[in-house]
Amino acid sequence: MNIALIAHDNKKDELVRFAIAYKEIIEEHTLFATGTTGLRIMEATGLSIQRFQSGPLGGDQEIGAMIAKNTMDMVFFFRxxxxxxxxxxxxxxxxxxxxxxxxxxxxxxxTAEVLIKGLERGDLAWRDIIHQEQGEGNDK
Structure with missing residues (x-):
């Protein structure tokens, strides 16, 4: 699944701690993040993350474009x-x-903890079905 990780400045530490705690789950997926958030998570976890611009410079919109193309499967946006x-x-x-x-x-x-546990259990497999119906491959 394609997963976006975004956090406002006052929530970045919390998202980094979340990524550390659930690294074993999220490392099985393709990760995307806005600029500074992605860098901080990469430094703390060693995870591979495709980084976009920071939110105020258009990163939110870049992730929004993936959502509009139905290629983003889950978003963690700590607001x-x-x-x-x-x-x-x-x-x-x-x-x-x-x-x-x-x-x-x-x-x-x-909500993030509920979603991550659902992801771990396979509760979100319906996203894979959507991709198959649309004839799209999904990276992971």
């Missing part, structure tokens, strides 16, 4: 609801796209 974000319209658009394309989205650690 900071208490800090105004200069690129809030991009954030809103990304969340909306996840809803439009039925992409599992975790915006906090509580």
């Amino acid at each position: 900071d609801p208490l800090t105004a974000q200069p690129h809030e319209p991009d954030v809103t658009a990304l969340v909306r796209l996840c809803d439009v394309y039925s992409i599992p989205l975790a915006t906090n650690i509580g």
